[in-house]
Structures are given as C-alpha cells and as structure tokens.
Amino acid sequence: MSKPKTLFDKIWDAHIVKRAEGYPDALFIDRHFIHEVTSPQAFEGLRKRGIPVFNTQRVTATADHNVPTKDQHLPIKEALSRHQVETLRKNCKEFGVDLYDLGHPFQGIVHIIGPELGFTLPGMTIVCGDSHTSTHGAFGNIAFGIGTSEVEQVLATQCVLQYKPKTMKIEINGVLGKGVVSKDIILYIISKISASGATGFFVEYAGDTIRNLSMEARMTICNMSIEMGARGGLIAPDETTFSYIKGKKFAPQGAAFEKKVAEWKTLHTDNGAEYDRVLMFDAADITPMITYGTNPGMGMKITDRIPAVAELKEMSEQTSFKKSLEYMGLEAGSQLLNKNIDYVFIGSCTNARIEDLRLVASMVKGKKKAAHIEVWVIPGSKQVELQAKQEGLDKIFEQAGFELRSPGCSACLGMNEDKVPPGKYCISTSNRNFEGRQGPKSRTFLASPLSAAAAALTGKVTDVRTLLN
Amino acid sequence: MKEKFIRLVSRAVPLPIENIDTDQIIPARFLKATTREGFGDNLFCDWRYDSDRQPIKNFVLNETKYSGKILIAGKNFGCGSSREHAAWAIYDYGFRVVVSSFFADIFKNNALNNGLLPIVVSDHFLKQLIEIISQNPETEIAIDLEKQTFTTGSLEEKFEINAYKKTCLINGYDDIDYLLSIRKEIKEFDLTHA
Ligand code: SF4
Numbered sequence: 001m002s003k004p005k006t007l008f009d010k011i012w013d014a015h016i017v018k019r020a021e022g023y024p025d026a027l028f029i030d031r032h033f034i035h036e037v038t039s040p041q042a043f044e045g046l047r048k049r050g051i052p053v054f055n056t057q058r059v060t061a062t063a064d065h066n067v068p069t070k071d072q073h074l075p076i077k078e079a080l081s082r083h084q085v086e087t088l089r090k091n092c093k094e095f096g097v098d099l100y101d102l103g104h105p106f107q108g109i110v111h112i113i114g115p116e117l118g119f120t121l122p123g124m125t126i127v128c129g130d131s132h133t134s135t136h137g138a139f140g141n142i143a144f145g146i147g148t149s150e151v152e153q154v155l156a157t158q159c160v161l162q163y164k165p166k167t168m169k170i171e172i173n174g175v176l177g178k179g180v181v182s183k184d185i186i187l188y189i190i191s192k193i194s195a196s197g198a199t200g201f202f203v204e205y206a207g208d209t210i211r212n213l214s215m216e217a218r219m220t221i222c223n224m225s226i227e228m229g230a231r232g233g234l235i236a237p238d239e240t241t242f243s244y245i246k247g248k249k250f251a252p253q254g255a256a257f258e259k260k261v262a263e264w265k266t267l268h269t270d271n272g273a274e275y276d277r278v279l280m281f282d283a284a285d286i287t288p289m290i291t292y293g294t295n296p297g298m299g300m301k302i303t304d305r306i307p308a309v310a311e312l313k314e315m316s317e318q319t320s321f322k323k324s325l326e327y328m329g330l331e332a333g334s335q336l337l338n339k340n341i342d343y344v345f346i347g348s349c350t351n352a353r354i355e356d357l358r359l360v361a362s363m364v365k366g367k368k369k370a371a372h373i374e375v376w377v378i379p380g381s382k383q384v385e386l387q388a389k390q391e392g393l394d395k396i397f398e399q400a401g402f403e404l405r406s407p408g409c410s411a412c413l414g415m416n417e418d419k420v421p422p423g424k425y426c427i428s429t430s431n432r433n434f435e436g437r438q439g440p441k442s443r444t445f446l447a448s449p450l451s452a453a454a455a456a457l458t459g460k461v462t463d464v465r466t467l468l469n
Numbered sequence: 470m471k472e473k474f475i476r477l478v479s480r481a482v483p484l485p486i487e488n489i490d491t492d493q494i495i496p497a498r499f500l501k502a503t504t505r506e507g508f509g510d511n512l513f514c515d516w517r518y519d520s521d522r523q524p525i526k527n528f529v530l531n532e533t534k535y536s537g538k539i540l541i542a543g544k545n546f547g548c549g550s551s552r553e554h555a556a557w558a559i560y561d562y563g564f565r566v567v568v569s570s571f572f573a574d575i576f577k578n579n580a581l582n583n584g585l586l587p588i589v590v591s592d593h594f595l596k597q598l599i600e601i602i603s604q605n606p607e608t609e610i611a612i613d614l615e616k617q618t619f620t621t622g623s624l625e626e627k628f629e630i631n632a633y634k635k636t637c638l639i640n641g642y643d644d645i646d647y648l649l650s651i652r653k654e655i656k657e658f659d660l661t662h663a
Contacts, residue, residue, distance in 0.1 A: 017658045018651050023633050026651060028658050038552065040503035045645075055659055066501065080501035087503045131551040131575060147553035147579035149644070157648040159655055163631070165574075195488055196545040199574060229548065231574055295488045295548070316543060316596070320487040413550075415497035422520075434492040434549060436515050 004270035007236050008167050008202050011142045011267070015125045017159055024161040030124040030141075032058055032154050033110045034097070036088040037065045037415070038129030042152035043091040053095045054158040060119055061092050061099040064109045068417050069378055069405035072102050081416065095155075106249075108381020108407040111135040111349035115219065116383055118248025122237040122264040127154055132349050132431065133232070134225040138218035139245070140237035140267050142202070145226065165231050166200055166276035169269075171207040174283035179465040181359070182217035183351060183429065183448035185209070186224040187289035187299045189281065195297035199229030201277065204269065209283040210235060215244040216355035223350045224431050227296035236268040288464050291433050291446040292336055294324040298433075300336075302451065302463050308333040327435050328443050329423070336445070336461045340372075341425040344456040345438070346402075346449055347378030348412040348430035354387045356429065356449045361393045363453035363467070364400040370459025375402040376418065378410040402456065414439040427455045471584045473641040477565055477612045480537030482529050483602045489542055490549030491576065495558040497550075508554055509561030530562075534606040538565045541598055545569075546587075547576025556580045566612055568619075570595045581634050582644065588612070588619060588628045597624065614639060 005013070018026040034042075039061075046053070053059060066081045076082035085102070092099040100106040106113055111132055114120040120136045126143035127133060129151040136143035150160050170189060190197070203225050210218065218235050225233030242261050245251045252260045291299040292306045300306070306325070309332045312318045325332055346352070346360055357379065369375050377397055379385040385407055388394055397404045411418040412430040419439030420426045426444050429452050433444040445461065454464040499511040516528050524531040540559065546569040547555060556579040559567065565585060570592045572580075580587045590598070601608055601621065610621045614635065619626045636642065648655070 017655050023647065026648060026655070028655065028662065030662065037500050041505050041553075044504070049645075051649075054655070065497075084501050084503060129551060129553075131549065145551035145575055147551055147556070147575060147582060149553060149579065149582035153645050153648055156645055157652065157655055158659060159648050159651075161644045161648060195548055196571060196573070199545070199571070229545070229573060295490065297488075316485060316487060319485070320543065323486065413492075413497040415500060432490075432492070432549060434490045436496050437492050440496070440498075440515055440520070 004273040006167050006269045006273045006275060007140065007204055007234065007267055008142065011123055011125065012164055024163045026159045027125060027162050028159055029127050029154050030058065031060065031114070031119055031126045033114055033126070033128035033133070034059060034061045034151065035065055035110050035130065036063050036084045038148050039091065039151055040084065040087045041148050042129070042155055043095065045152040046095070046155055049156070051156055053097060053155050056096045058158060059097045059155070060114070061088060061097050062107055062110050062113055063088055063102055065409045065413065066416050067102055067408040069408045069410050072406045078417070105382050108383065109349045109352065109409055111223065112353060112380035112384065115139065115215070116248065116381060118245060118251030121245065121251065122241060123267050127160060131226045132223050134230070135219050135223040135349055137222040137225070137232050137234035138215060139241055140234055140264070142232065142234065144232040165202045168198055168201040168203045168230070168277040168279065169275040170203055170205050170279045170281070172205070172209040172281045172283055173207040174209055176209065176283050177287065179288050179450060179468055180286055181448045181450055182213055182220045184286055184289045186221045187291065187296070187446060188286045190224065190228045190296050191289065191299035193228055193279070195227060195295040196229040197297070198225070201230050203230045203233040204275070205233055205235050211238065214355060215240060216353045219353065220350055224296065227431055237264050288448065288451050290336055290451065290461065292328065292330060293321070294327055294433055294435050296431065296433060296446060298324065299446070302447070302461065303337060305335050306330060306332055337463060339425070339461045340459060341427050341445070341455055341461060342373055343420050343424055343426035344373060344375040344452050345411045345420070345426055345428040345430065346452055347376065347380070347410050349380060350431045351429035351449050352378060352380030352384065354384050357384065357388050357393055358391070359449045360453040361396045363450060364402070364457060365396050367400060367457055369401040369456045373456065373459050375456045376411060377402050377404045379404070379407050381407050400456070411438050413437060414442065420444070427452045427461070471641040471643065474565065474584055474586055474614055474638040476614065477538060478609055479539050480535070480607060481539035481541050481602050481610055482535045482537055483599045484529050484540060484542045485599045487543040488545045488548055491547055491552050491555035492549055494547070494555040495552065500552060500554050505557050506561060508558035509563065512558040512562045538563060539568060539610055539612070540564045540566070541568045541595070541602065543569065544571045544592070546572050548573040551575045553579045553583070556583045556585050560585045568595070568598070581638070584638065584641070586612070586614065586638060590619065590626055590628065594626050
C-alpha cells in the first residue's frame with residue numbers, strides 16, 4: 001500500500017511536470033483565468049519575448065475589476081479604465097484568448113463565472129492574477145492567486161514554479177444556528193486564527209457542517225481562505241458538487257460527464273493521511289459575525305464588544321490596533337450593535353451569487369430600507385443578474401428601495417466608479433475591510449448577506465436573529 | 470534579465486505597523502496603468518498625502534531624516550490582494566530590500582520575481598532594529614546576499630533564503646527562463662492531460 005495522501009497532495013502530485021533538485025516544482029495549470037488589471041504587463045512580456053500563449057484553450061478572460069456597474073452598454077467614461085479594458089480586448093484578440101467582455105451574456109466577476117460556466121472542475125489546478133482565486137477550491141481543486149510575473153509564466157508555459165505549501169485541515173461539525181450562514185463560519189474562523197494564521201498553508205475544509213453546505217456557500221468559505229493568509233482552500237467534491245456541475249455550459253456532458261464523476265469520486269483525503277496542522281470548530285459556537293477593524297481578522301460576534309486595548313499582549317499589536325480603531329472612528333471596548341450606517345454593499349466574489357441574492361430578497365420582501373441609507377446590490381455575473389430578474393428578485397429590491405446594478409467587482413475594491421465616500425460606514429458582503437479598500441477613508445464592516453439585509457432595513461448594525469421569527 | 474542583487478549598504482526607513490496590506494502599499498485606484506513603471510509616486514499614497522495631495526509631515530517617507538533603500542516594516546507585511554503592483558511600487562520608489570518578521574506568501578513571491586529582496590528576521594531583532602534606526606536614522610545596514618547576513622554596528626543576523634531564489638537574484642534570472650527550457654516536457658504533459 002502506498003502512503004495515505006491528502007486530497008491536496010493527490011492533486012498537486014498529479015500536476016508536477018518536473019521536480020528537480022534545487023528547483024521549485026514546475027506545476028502544470030489546467031485553467032487560467034485572466035482579467036484586465038493584472039494581465040496587461042504579462043501580455044507585454046510575451047510580446048517582448050516574441051512568444052505566443054502556450055495553449056489558448058486553457059485561458060478564459062473577462063472584464064470585471066475596473067468596469068462601471070451602470071450604463072455598461074456605453075463606452076467607459078474614465079479614460080484610464082477604458083484604456084485598461086481596451087488593452088485586454090486587444091491582447092485577447094492578438095493572442096487568441098476567449099474573452100467574456102462587457103455586454104457578453106457570460107461576463108461577470110472572474111471567480112463567479114468560472115464555476116457557473118463549468119470551467120471550474122474537481123481535481124484541477126487553477127490560477128488567476130487575483131488572490132480570491134481560492135474560491136474555486138470549493139469544487140475540490142487546487143486554486144490560488146498569482147502575481148503578474150506568474151501570469152506571464154503561465155501564459156508562456158502553462159506552468160508556474162511553486163514550492164509545495166504545508167497542509168492544514170479545518171474541521172467544523174454540528175448544526176448552524178438560526179441566522180448563521182457560511183460567511184459567518186469563515187469570519188468566525190479568521191477571527192480565531194488571525195489574518196496571518198494560515199500563511200504558508202493550503203487549507204482543506206471538512207466536517208459535517210461543510211458537507212451540508214450548498215456549492216455557493218462552500219465558495220464563500222474557500223473565497224476567504226486568503227484572508228487568513230492561506231494560499232487557498234479546498235473541499236472534497238461530493239454529490240452536491242457533481243449536481244452543481246451537471247449541465248453547465250463548458251463542463252463535460254453526457255457519458256463524458258459520468259466518466260469524470262467516477263474519477264472525481266476518488267478525490268478525497270485518504271484515511272490516515274497527515275496534515276501539518278489540524279483545527280476543529282463547533283458550529284454551535286458560531287453566531288452572526290461582524291468585523292470592526294481594518295483587517296478581516298478583527299472580527300467578533302455581532303453582539304460582542306470590541307476588545308479593550310489592554311487585552312492585547314504585544315505593544316506593537318496595541319499600536320496597530322489603536323491606529324485601526326482610529327481609522328474606523330470606533331472606541332475600544334464599545335459595542336457595534338445599533339451603530340448607524342450609511343451604505344450597504346451586497347456584492348463581490350464572496351457573496352454575489354444567486355443564492356446570496358435570494359437570501360437578501362427573502363429577508364426584505366415587502367419591506368423598505370431605512371430612509372438614510374443607500375443600498376447597492378451588484379450581481380456577480382450577467383447570468384446571476386438574469387436569473388434574479390427571472391425570479392422577480394429585482395421587483396423585491398426595487399420595492400425595498402435597493403439599487404440593482406450590473407455585474408462587476410464594484411465597491412469591493414474602490415477601483416471603478418463605485419466608492420464609499422470618506423468617513424462613511426458601509427456594511428459589506430465582500431471580503432476586505434482594509435483602510436481605503438472601498439474608497440479613500442471609507443469604513444467597512446464585513447458581514448453576511450443576511451446581516452447586510454437586516455442592516456439595510458434598520459439602518460443600523462443589527463443582530464439578524466431579532467428580525468427572524 | 471533583471472538587475473542583479475549581491476550586496477547592499479544603505480540606511481533604512483522604519484514603518485513599524487503590523488498587517489500592512491497591499492491596498493495600503495498601492496491603493497486600487499492606481500492600478501489602471503498597463504505598464505510596470507511609475508507606481509513609486511503613489512507608494513503608501515493614503516498615508517503619505519492628504520486629500521489635497523500635500524505630504525503628511527509625520528509619515529516616514531516624508532520625514533527627511535529617513536532615507537535609504539531598505540524598508541523595515543511590522544509583522545505580516547504584504548497581506549491581501551495579489552497585485553504585483555505593490556512590489557513594483559516599492560521597487561520603483563527606490564527600495565531594494567524589505568525587512569519584516571513575517572511576509573504574506575504572494576507578496577514574497579512577487580517581490581522575489583522583481584528583484585526586491587524580502588528578509589525575514591525574528592520579532593525580537595525587528596524590534597531592536599526599529600529602535601536603533603529611530604534613535605539614529607543615519608545608521609547604515611549592510612546586506613550580503615551571498616553570505617546571507619544582515620549587519621548593523623555590532624548586530625548581525627543570518628537570514629534564510631531559498632537557494633533557488635538566491636541564485637535567481639544574484640544572477641538576475643527569471644523563473645520563466647527555466648520554464649521555457651522545459652517546454653517540450655510541458656507540451657507532452659499538456660497533451661496527456663485533457
Ligand atoms: S469582487 Fe473583490 S475580491 Fe473579488 S475579484 Fe473582484 S475585487 Fe477581487
């Protein structure tokens with residue numbers, strides 16, 4: 001018998017083109033996603049070297065980060081943004097890469113369209129010049145973010161040079177309480193292990209709580225793996241995974257699909273395989289969560305108090321903590337509950353799939369938002385947008401006074417037109433609360449779509465459980 | 470070919486803040502360029518300039534007493550977004566080395582791929598270093614990549630660096646050169662991996 005292997009090791013080992021003494025592994029990449037922001041310099045590199053894209057069939061492009069979410073049919077107003085999107089168009093054309101451009105029915109946030117088009121499959125290696133590539137790991141593959149030099153490597157050779165990371169298992173068992181969803185699970189884990197707690201590791205999520213989640217919910221968890229420093233996170237594929245993939249546009253069809261499923265069923269960690277680290281959590285301990293600081297590790301139960309400065313051991317930690325609270329305009333030791341907010345952002349590759357929009361709609365149906373706030377709902381893709389309209393969710397949002405816009409990264413990163421103004425508070429379903437992330441001097445509270453919906457109705461930080469019967 | 474890195478003697482700039490993410494190093498609104506140059510002007514933009522783009526006096530990059538090619542930063546430097554623009558901005562500003570007690574993975578890779586040397590030191594050493602520089606900004610630091618030593622006055626610390634990455638930095642090699650040299654093997658792999 002060969003040595004028992006983790007799922008991560010199985011996939012990694014199956015993709016090594018060359019392992020040479022003194023070199024990192026040359027890892028073959030099955031699927032490469034690109035977008036307008038981190039690819040122009042990589043294409044420029046190919047042009048300088050005079051080489052083509054290694055295998056255009058393995059590359060998928062979309063425009064998402066730098067696009068407006070209003071009037072997408074018009075030329076982009078801002079000259080630099082327009083130039084960047086046009087450069088992507090030009091590069092894809094010149095090098096023969098498929099592009100799901102603005103206006104295309106498949107356009108959307110790169111990590112949303114990959115799975116919904118059936119490009120993201122179990123057992124693969126997937127990269128993208130974007131740290132939230134970890135999202136795809138929900139299908140039981142190795143997916144991680146890379147820098148632009150590496151984007152160039154992959155375009156040129158379909159490989160990246162990488163050292164194998166360590167492995168960590170995070171197991172969660174038990175039943176989730178009322179009003180608790182997958183975003184709360186991941187915010188809870190990060191608050192426990194900090195924004196750097198998994199640096200150097202690749203995480204496998206396991207346990208019956210994870211098994212009982214939908215694909216959408218699993219993607220939310222894998223998406224935020226990077227926020228605890230992990231390169232990526234994955235979940236072994238199962239029936240939930242297979243039925244999600246079945247019939248997706250670019251996924252194997254018919255007999256080919258059945259054959260693949262048989263292969264995918266072998267994708268699990270063997271009994272007795274060892275991880276470098278194992279963490280266990282109990283679902284019953286998790287409640288609706290919220291962040292109060294300027295990194296995703298600064299999170300707490302929505303009913304908790306922000307820690308007091310004295311609770312932090314290290315002097316250097318105290319300095320960073322104080323700086324962070326000052327930026328957020330918050331007091332150490334205070335509660336966030338009932339704090340007035342100005343914006344609600346429902347969007348991003350963390351929580352802008354159809355299930356997230358349904359969750360929000362179920363909460364706000366027949367109700368109206370608080371008068372003083374603005375609510376933006378940004379679907380993750382054109383397909384999500386269409387689906388939402390077919391289900392009549394657009395009507396629910398309209399009645400509630402929410403603004404439903406077109407797909408893109410939007411206010412997740414303060415790069416395009418959608419920004420939270422200086423000093424304003426925003427409850428956001430995205431993944432980062434860094435200083436200025438949603439616009440210069442913007443202040444972000446990360447939370448689940450349910451908590452965001454609750455806040456939209458009351459205009460305040462609200463424990464969603466008090467609104468559920 | 471990249472600029473080679475072998476030895477460096479320089480002053481340093483201390484920035485003792487933890488969890489500095491790449492959105493602080495270079496905010497997203499500056500990522501619209503399609504070339505690698507010019508990002509240095511916006512390095513740490515929101516800490517460095519006020520809303521009228523006037524330098525904020527007490528930010529280290531604006532304090533004339535500090536200068537040099539070495540940036541010394543708090544724990545978990547470079548977390549967050551994978552944007553290589555962060556490494557470009559630091560390099561373009563003129564830094565060649567970043568010292569911290571902990572780096573985020575993607576940032577570390579990006580730095581190494583751009584001839585920017587990330588040096589990991591112990592928390593204790595980092596603290597000492599920051600004190601020394603803050604008390605005497607003229608302190609010079611010598612970095613020898615060949616010997617993997619970091620020296621200032623009587624303080625010396627050995628640092629770790631992966632042997633392959635070290636060779637690349639010293640010779641100005643790129644990962645892509647190696648991968649291109651095994652193209653044939655990759656082609657075969659590609660064909661057998663539907
Ligand atoms: S939605 Fe946000 S996190 Fe996701 S890819 Fe876009 S910018 Fe990155």
